[in-house]
Amino acid sequence: MAKTLQLKNKIIVFLLLILPTFLYSQSPPSITADGRQAFCTGNAIKIVTDFTITDLDDTTIDVFFIQISIGYQAGFDKLEISGNHPNINSSWSSSEGKLTLTSASSGSEMLFSDLENAVKNVVFTTSATNIESEKTFSLSVTDKNYLPATDHFYEFVSAIGITWTAAKTAAESRTYSGRQGYLATLTSKEEADFAGKQASGAGWIGGSDAGTPDVWKWVTGPEAGTIFWNGGVNGSSPNFAFWNTGEPNNFDNRGEDYVHITAPGVGVSGAWNDLTNTGDDTGDYQPKGYIVEYGIPTDPPLNIVASTSIYIPQIIVTTSATLCESGSATITATANDGIILWFNSLTGGTQLATGRTFTTPILNATTTYYATTSVNGCTTLQRTPVTVTVNQRPVITAVVNALICAGSATLRATASAGQINWYTSQTSTTPIFTGNSFTTPILNTTTTYYLEANNSNCNATTRTEITAVVDGTKPEFDVMQNTYVLCNDIGSVILETTNEQANYTYIWKKDGEIIAGNTTSNTVSAIGNYTVSAISAAGCTSEEKAIAVINSEIANITKNDFIIVDDASNNTIYVNNPNLGIGNYEFSLDDEFGIYRSLGFFENISTGIHTLYIRDALGCGTQEYQFSILAYPKFFTPNEDGDNDIWNLEGYDKNFYTVSDILIFDRFGNLMYTIDKNSEGWNGDSKNGKSPSNDYWFKATLTDINGYSVQKTGNFSLIRK
Template identity: 55%
Template sequence: MYQIKYNFRLLFILIFSFSMTAQDSAPPVVTAEGNQLFCPGTAIPIVTDFSITDSDDTTIEAFYIQISNGFQFPRDRLTLTGNHPTILPLWDHNTGRLTLVPSASGQRIQLDDLVAAVKDVVFTTTATNIATLKEFSLTVSAANYLPYTGNYYEFVASRGITWSNAKEEAARRTYFGRQGYLATFTSQIEADFAGKQTTGAGWIGATDEQREGVWKWVTGPEAGTVFWNGGPSGSSPNFAFWNRGEPNDLDGEDYAHITDPMVGVPGSWNDLPNWGGTSALYVPKGYIVEYGVPGDPPLQISASTKIYMPEIEQTAATVICESGTATLSATPSDGTIEWYDSPTGGNLLGTDFLFTTPTITTTTTYYAAINYGGCNSFERVAVEAVVKPRPTIVSGPDVQFCGGPTQLRAVPSAGIIYWYDSPTSTTPLTIGRAYTTPDIQDTTTYYLEVNDNGCISSTRTPIRAVINREIPEFEMESNFLLCDDIGSLDISAQNPMGNYRYEWRKGDQIIGDDVSKITIKDPGTYSVIAYSQAGCPSSEKFFEVTVSAKATITKDDVIIVDDSSNNSIQIANTNLGIGNYEYALDDPNGMFSSNTSFPNLSVGKHTLYIRDRDGCGTATYEFSILGYPTFFSPNGDSVNDEWKIKGFNKSSYALTEIVIFDRFGRIVFKMTDDKQSWDGTLDGKNLPSNTYWYQAILTDVNGYRTQKTGSISLIR
């Protein structure tokens, strides 16, 4: 069975049949001959000889002739010609099948009449692009024969039948002595063939009832063969053709059927319960019977013939440079060749396998046609005589180098470049767009020739490898400063004497190539080499990159002395960063020094400047020197009329708390944003001359905190 099942035959018959009774009589024997050349525009008999014999009958109910290969709907047609009064031809233009039936109801066709009629069936077509091979199947039955397997297939209509009943009924059916069974499929060809016969959901011989998810064929010669493991995402050790998302075992679905043509992929499979589905598309419409098991008798109830058209199997044409004649060739499978200047009609130019064009200057298309026995209506094949412009080198500059090997490059307008060492050399050095020279120390000329499919450049183009040992010259500073707070430093070669390529290094590591400027982010020893356009290197120039930073100063780094006979600020912590610093007070353009102490300061606001000696910027620190008066005389003479802290500016302080008490501890004044001095009054009334006490707690914008207490004499 397996040998028969996979024996591919040339004939592929697709005949749709939806009902057939079992046949146990001796089958007829059909033979046919026909392998003819077809001339388009003519009618041709489909057989050159035909016979049908039947040992137990001289008549037949019907006969079927189908265009089984190469059918072109709706242009092709089979027609019964001649006088055959007992036979009625029925042509189905959708499937390409001609059925011969008795012309009178209740009658049968005499076999002798059938033989005469089949010999008068002709093929015609109105197609313009005709398939070169057409095959015809001739058979006595409407059953569907698949040469690929050697078996016959039948869709038996039986609405609502269960899978188990379909399996039993299929096993009881025979066809001309061949045993029937619920169909099994082992190839896409077989599945497609059977799928096209169903008019709705049709049972096939597969189930996983023994073990869920293990699908087996349980009928015919394939019984026991596992073809699927798992659900929709399972795997197949053999052939399977499940519809999308199947098998899904919905509600205990253990039996396979071919899906309705309206559901999913045509001819694919689905799983259903034994009784089928309830919706219209899933109600079983019948089952597929396959006829043929090992040991069944061979059948010869079908035959096949074919017609063909000769083909031009090969064409060729020479390429012309600029202008000239071209030789075209065409090789036919049969017949001779005719050459034309148009795809239809036109002028006949030649009648040989070879054709030489007249002189042409542009690409021209000619058409080869086959003439076989006077028939020259076959489709013409275009053959192009190509005229190419002579190729040239469009880019191939001389290359300057310092000596040794170098690479030369060139670009052609079309085609391939051949490199030579002389204008007349016949042996190329290399082929392609690039050539690497050997070690040369003198200017050398090479010669380039372009070949574009046989069209060769008119002259060879010279390209030179030019020795240029000029050493690059440029300047480079030896020391650079990298400011840490900036994070990077751009360094450039200075005053170059040419257009150079630069190679930047830190030790043995290349950190920049082919750039004239490098960005440095770390201190260290660096170097740079310049290369001329010829590749000659300069001497290696070294430079150092050191790092510094602008100072960072806080309240914790200074000591401020105020309200004294020698007000001062002292930089107590000189470790203000990684730089080397110098200092100035109040004048950023004044004299800077390494002195960290500034005495004899006046009351008021001051600015300390800390400058990096290497140039990474100047930091500032603002502070105030305060003075606390010991008396005041609010007598209206505008001299010491109010008590206030000298040098105090509210904007320089983040937090302030200044209060004044009398001798009993009563608060007589508290500083506010609106009132920052005391006029000797309380609630608008003058207080008497006496001694009062103050407490000041001040925190400046730097976070520097001052706490001061003392006495005040109010004098009236």
């Protein structure tokens, strides 16, 4: 029993002796790096001014990483070892901006002394023409990507086809140097760019709107619950988001609730897109892995990483100058580091001066100088233009005077350059207005103002007059007629003014409303009460003059509007319809241009064809109505003495009648003769020879060109001597 107890005590003592050694041997190496240096463009620069790596129980390391973590310009920037380092191999990854150092001997590790020497000789070069002004280098004993701004580590884990939920679980199962992993939460542009460059394909990160549609939150890591986007494509961020163009769009409403970094070549590099939990089966939207972030605010610092930086000295403030016509000027420039040099051209050229200020020689034209800063003799840094502007004295190039009736006038002017100051006299010192267009106060008399052009305190040598002319004369004119007739069959009438005392602009109104037209005449097509007023060139308005437009029309007549009495002792025609139209009508018989009467009745009309003229008293036209007055002879004497040898209707014109049928009968009803259109009448002959003296009967059926029909019967005597 005593031996057993003694053995146990010896074992405990042994373990207590070796445990510190075991723990001591598990500690990682510690690195330090110094370097905040000015970069001379066009040259190589070492990324550190000093570097050390130590380990309490080791003097070698298998691999070391140096990455351009901020400001990396892919395809242009590069890290490489300068000098001879036979024990170190280096490999440059342009996609990650990372230089990897390993032992030159297979199966062995690098000595700390060799690594320190190599790192001190790592140089940065770039072929970019537009170089980022700040670049940060991360030095690390791990292949995890380190971002100094967050003090976190990041890695892209390849896992083709992995779902978002599986990626979240997998990320949270990973640790690094005691730091818990989680799907990355990218809360700044710097962090998003850094992580985005690591994804070789669509890679999940820790954002989602599952359960809260269109309210996107970080759901992993220390930022869990933080909203970073509200809405869809046209939404907004309360802090930071880096969606790709047209995202998030919940394509086809298929439940795209999870955020991934878009595959390289799809839209904006490193930007985000929304996908379903599974993503696509193939292509750019098939998940290729996920981004793991290691680090929370309470993590203790790790000495396995260090960082250095370079910056480009540059001009940050300049002061230009302006001269009038000619002279010398002093210009200035301020840099964030170094000594300021002045040159006469953007590249090459001659150095003119050194220092923050530069006084130019006498200048007659605008001239640009170029300032740059020099650190440690560097003369290749970007030059910044500083301009001395030499203004020529401006002149007034045009003025637009104003003519007004009364009140305020608007005057306008233009200058060859600069602005225009307005004065009340040639010698006043305080301008009343500055600008190209000036509205005067209320004016009662013609007033002149004085203009002076000013271009950056370079004033014109003389002032130019501009005048507001006040002319209160009211326009005078007459109207051609106070009343116009608008005939229904014409459609329009021209209203006219006359006796204008000057060139006016006119305002035409109908029933109090302004109508189109502003000249001396106006064509109107509707009756009503019109007015016209004139406006002078100065803007004075006349009194309104009234014009009435009434309507009328040519008479509308038919055969039924007339009563004709013929074969009487007093042949007459009478217009028996008082409603021939809306006009006031006058009448004339057989003389269109003769005397008209207001009553449509005419008597003692001779036999034959007559024309009744019906005229609209207001001038809308004259209608014509042709009619025939007939008489029936009581006897005829066909004795061939040339006197009354033929019987026919008196006043009969065969061309006036469309239907003409005149039959002659004896007293027994026997048809003796038919007078047709081609006949001159009856000469007393019949088929049995000469008809004896006796009474005979006639029947006349006539229709004239107006459609007026008449049927007459009667008797007459044939007398033979």
